[in-house]
Amino acid sequence: MKSFSNFRIVLNPHKTNAQTVRKQIETYLKKHDKQVICSDQAVDQEDLVISLGGDGTLLKAARSLKNPDVPILGINLGNLGFLADISAQKIETCLDQIICGNYYLEPRTQLTTGKNLQALNDVVIASGKTFRVIQMLVFIDDHFFSEIVGDGFIISTPTGSTAYSLSVGGPIVYPTMEVIILNAISPHMLSLRPLIVPGKSTIKIQICSDLASVVIDGQISENLSKGSTINITQSPHKVKLLKIKGMEYFNLLRSKLRLGDLKARRICEDCDQRFDCPYPKLPI
Template sequence: MADFKHVGLIGRPGSERALHTLKRLIRYLHSCGTNVVLEESTATALPGHTMEVCSYEALGKACDLVIVVGGDGSLLGAARSLAKYKVPLLGVNRGRLGFLTDITPNDIENKVGEVLDGKYMMETRFLLDTSVIRKGALIGGGDALNDVVVHPGRFIRMIEFELYIDGQFVYSQRSDGLIVSTPTGSTAYALSGGGPIMHPKLDAIVIVPMNPHTLSSRPIVVDGNSEIRILIGEHNSAYPHVTCDGQNHVVTNPGDEIHIHKKPHKLQLLHPLNHNFYETCRSKLGWGSHLGE
C-alpha cells in the first residue's frame, strides 16, 4: 500500500476538458479519503471549493504525490518546479500526444486507484540546467526536462556558433540553431529535427543541428554528465534565443556563452503497471503493430 495521504493537483489552465477531468478526479480522491491540495492557479478555476490551496513550493513540500491533469506541456512545467522536492508526479492526459501523461480520462478511477494502492512503476528522469553568460556575468537561464533550443527567434536567418563538449572544441556551425535534448525530450522537438529516439533509462544527451549549412552535420549522442558550452559568434546579425522546454526564453548577444549540464536532482515520474515505452511509441508515432493485425 502506497503512503499517498496528501495528493496535490495541477490542472491545465483554460482547458474545459482538463477542468471536467479535474472535478472527476477530485470526487474520486475524496471518496478514497485522500486529502486533496490544489495548486494556486488551478484553484481559481474551481470557485467555492473548500480544499487547501498551495504554491508550487508548498505543494512540493506538503504532498506525497502530485497529479497533473493536462498535456505534456503541463507536466513539463510541474516537473521543473517540483523535481527538487522529490515528490513523484503522475500525469492524466488531456492534451495531444501524451508521452508523459499516460493515464486516459476514462481510466482515472481504475489507474489512479491502482497507484494509490501501491501498484505503479517509477521512473527517474534527469533535467538540464542552462546558464547564459555575458562577459563573465550570469544574465539568465532555466531548467529543461525536454530540451534546450538555441534558435534565431522571430527572424528566419542562420546563426553562427561554436560547440564545445567537456572543454573540447567540436565544431563551428552556421544553421537555424541547435537542440540539446534529454532522453525524455528525444520524442519531442529533437525527433522532428532528425534526432534519434532514446530510451528514458539512458544517461545520455543528444545534440541535434537545425537545418545546418552542411550535409555532413549529424546528431551527436554524448554522456549524460557532459558539460556543453555554446559560444554565440561575434558576427551574428541576429540575437539568438535560448528556450528551455519551449516555455522559458533568454535573448543572447554575440559573444555570449550558453552552458548546459545535468541538474543534480531528478524527476520521479509514476506510470501504471502496464506502461510500456515501446507501446507508447507505437500508439503515438504510428509504428506498425504485429504482422497480421
C-alpha cells in the same frame, strides 16, 4: 510501495474538460481520505503531483517542484500525450492502481543552464525573432566540436528525444539512459549529424550571431547576445514520473508514435486504405 496522502493538481485551464476532470479526481481522492489541492506552485507536505492537461502541462509541473523526490502523474487531456500518457477515461482505474501500490517510479534526467532553470525535454538555441540562420560554436567538455550555421541547435535529454529532436531527425533514446543528445536544426551543411554524448558532459555554446535565444522546454526563453556563452549540463535533480505497471515504454512508442506498428502500415486489399489508421484515405 509508498502510500500517497497529499495530492497537488496542476491543470491547463484552457482544456475544455479540465475542470470537470479535476472535480472527478478530487471527489475520488476525498472518498479515499486523501488531501487534494489545485495549485501551480509547490505546497508543503505534497507527496504526489497530478498533471492534468498535455505534455506541456507536465513540463510546467516538473519545474514547479521544490522537492525532486515528489513524483508526477501525467493525465492527458491533449492530443498526443507522450509524457502525460494516462487518458481521461482511465483516471479512476489508474488511481485505484496507485492506491493499491501497483505502480513504479521512473527517474528522468534533466538539463540545467546554471540559472536555476531545469529542462526535462530540451534546451534549444534558436534564432529568436529574426527568422534568420544563426552561427554558433559548440564545445564538448572544452573540446571544440563544430561550428553550426543553421536555424538552431537542440540539446536534449533522453526524455526529449521523442519531442523536438525527433522531428528534426534525431534518434529515439530509452528515457532512463544517462546521455545527452545533440542535434542541429536545419544546418547549412551536409556532414553534420545528431550526436549522443555521456550524460556527465558539459556542452558550451558560444553565440557568433547578433541575436539568438535560449529556450527551455519550449516554454521559457531568454535572449543571448553576440559573444555570449551558455553552459548546459545534466542537472543533479531527476524528475520521477509515476507509471502504472503494464504500461511499458515500447507499448507507448507503438501506440503514440506508431513505431514498428506493422498493422498501421498494412494495406487493406479491398479498400486500399491503411488498417486501423486514424487518418483514412491517406497514402502510405
